[in-house]
Amino acid sequence: MSLTREIFFVAICAVSHLMTQASLGLALAPLDIIAKDFGTTNAGEQSWFIAGYSLTVGTFIMISGRLGDILGHKRVFAFGYAWFGVWSCFAGFSAYPKHQIFFDVCRAMQGIGPALLMPNALALFGRAYSPGIRKNIVFSFFGAAAPAGFVIGATSGSFFGQVAWWPWAFWSFGITCFALGVLSMFIIPNALSDRPAKSPGFDWSGSIVGVCGLVLVNIAFNNAPLYGWNKPHVYFILIIGLLCLGAFGWVEKRAVNPLLPMHALNSTVGFVLACVGVGWGAFGVWVFYSWRFLTLVRHATPLSISAQYAPCMISGLIASGMTGFLMTHTPVSFVMMTSMVAFCIGIVIAGTQPAQQTYWAQMFVSIIVMPFGMDMSFPAASIILSNHMPREHQGLAMSLVNTVVNYSISVALGIAGTVEVYGNKDPANVEHGIRLAYYTAIGLSGLGVLLGAAFFAKSLLKEGWKVMEH
Template sequence: MVRSSLSRVASPTDSISIPQVQSRAFEADASRNQDENGTNGVDEDEKARIERLGRERPPKFKSLTAEICFCYSLLASMITVEYFVSGFSVLLPTIVERLDIPQASQVWPSSAFSLVTAAFLLPFGRLGDMYGGYPMYLGGLAWFCVWSLIAGFSHNQLMFDFCRALQGLGCAAFLPAGVMLMGAIYRPGPRKNLVFSLYGAAAPLGFFIGVFFAGLTGQYLRFGWYFWIGAILVLSTILAAFWTVPNDAEERKALGLKMDWMGSILIVSGLVLVVYAITDSSHAPQGWRTPYIYITLIVGSLLLMGAVYVEGWVATAPLLPPTLFDIPYIKPLFLSLFLSYGVFGVFLLYGTFYMQDIMGGSPLQLVAWFAPMGLGGCIIAITGGYVLHLLSGTVLLIISAFGWIITSLLFALAPTGANYWAYVFPAMIGATVGIDISYNVANVFITTSLLTSQQGLAGALLNSLLFLGIAFVLSFADVTHFETAHLGLKESYQAVFWYQLAVQLAALAIMIAFVRIRKAESDLTADEKLARGKEMAEDLESPKG
């Protein structure tokens, strides 16, 4: 099988590449199957063999129990992320009050986490490809646990924002590592679809757990308990991962990948400065004319332009290899996902503010109001594992876009004293359709399209789109809120929802016009396709006998 043969790769200078190893493993499986069935005169054709391999348990796991434990550890990591990202929005108004955070700075506890995570995902994704998903995964979880614990002791805004930013650093390490481990172990097919759908289902489950404990601590306990409970959840994930996640460190080191330090520095610093300028512009003394705002924006933009030059023409091992953008439809897909994920971030923050400030919901009421989003997300994500190979990815993405459009319209049009069942409940269903379907489609498509040596990049890209989308789109939502504050609080919030609708309509237009993703059926891996293409080219070039 594919992954069991990777241990044969001793160094980057070996004459046998990973694609060739995977191709030979595929052919060896075919020979074994023919030997086993040859006595009965039954030969398995390639299509049937691919379908069978796409449904079988990966050889990395000696038993179904080992596979289940591995999946649990990965799902638990996603639960903890959503606990601290989505559930945190419900607790934010309480933290704002307890720490006396001014209105101009209320967006930073959320933005600091997303910004740091997004900025460091690509460098950490490369480190995972270089040194293995196992050490990056465990190290990131340990760091995340420590700063989650410390955050609960925060006594002022500066300490709290600092802890949230350092939480994001741990998240940037273990998120791409987790996706890398799943993407490298599972080959294209229904089994991979199911595992990634379960991974997606962990997000709404973590969301609801986060919302529940946020409501509980916000109403009855000190807010620090929210972070201490979260730290316990992370610790349980570390213990599960230590015993169940396969150690791929030696295999990854054998690939001989190098780090692009110059590109990493330029990308990280550029993203931090640009997002900071956009986020803080609406609260600066003179807006965009404030010197530190336009200076950081200009410097950040120059750094990002420098990163483009380095990645395209200088780096020998760029973080974003040019071949990445040769994948059909990948560029418009990235842009549409960037916008849709940003809509998710806007809804979480401003939807929470709207339900609390305008509808008068208490923290525990918000738990109940958000419940359909958590439960519906679990149902949709798990069901998706059984339909990804039946419906095209483009159709599923369009369905998810309409989910966000419905959600945006319901909140934008909600009258004073709006009924929960008429407006909020269907909006929650639309939100879970919007985020969970698109997240699953993107995970399966991108991990399937990239080589084994690029699975860390796959994990980094998937999560970069999510967190960068949230950071950028939420920044402009904050600007919209500030610029329309004179209309009144309710009207200002609804202006944000109209902005949210416009962003999602742009994403939908891109999906319809430029994105074509086929069904996620059983198939050769990217490595096997590359090896087969090289073999065919060599056959064509070799002289005929």
């Protein structure tokens, strides 16, 4: 590629991560405005506006990565933008029937778009760049797009929700997706869209039981705040989901073309995915409940809250540059540990802030710190798994990281929602319920710090202070 085309190639792929996070902010910012239109007041039902989207993003990513390996990453990537656009428009049209369940279904279907986009974007990077500083830089760009995407999506949702009509946020988003899909067909080189000479088969049985297991477990955790764990249909769904996941492991060990090759899952992969899971799960709780805190406790408007989150775009760029430097001067395991510490510090600062306090004292600091957790953990995990997997399984490598990132957000929201609803004896005391959710996130992030430290110590003992060549 020429330098100009390479710049556009990196941009069109990195924007997929921006659009993924923008869709999160798009529904979170006008959450109360949308809920009012649907007549929804229960916090557990409102959390599905976010959890339903993250559920399908995390569930279908692994399948889409394998589809990219089979059909060609460029084809699946372009189709992902088209799918994303269609269901974004449908989410806007849900304002007409005024049924929350229809909106939740549209949000869930919308999440399949990013599931198609992100692993194939990262797989395109994995195929285009060999291990080294250039690969580190483009992966850092991909991570840096997340904070900017969330702020852009939240600002758009806030603007249309307050000034015009909230469906226009989804319709304009859908039009943007269509435009990006067309551009990707022209910008991404055809050489990166070639199908492998020997195309691997698709693991239908593993895909079915795997998706069923992930969906059922997630539904159980997110229905617990609504109905309680004492209801048979909640814990039976969880049991069936866990049985399906057990069946998935059994099937994958015997499959000719497994969706998830078990031989690739060693202790290194396990540590990385565990760190990413608890860290990003805590982050998901922080995003949702920080927004609720500013809305319900400090009574800020969606547009003013979007402005309060704007500094994370700058700190995200700084964190991205710092990550690129650290990954070429320190072990990747050290970068992963540092990201877990950043997650923990940011959540502790937010969770301990008084109800009435100047924004600059704690909330501003928390918003500045959190992108360091995002922009360090995601590229570090992607680099480790990308270098760990062969070239023909780059889609699978990126699928694992994205699956854990998005699925953990959805499950953690369900756990925090349960703690909020059943730990708060006085539903009128909204602040106390939000505090309990914050404490849940602090516990998850603290576990992430312990796992990150253990992973760094293990790597240090095994490999020493090993730095990637650059």
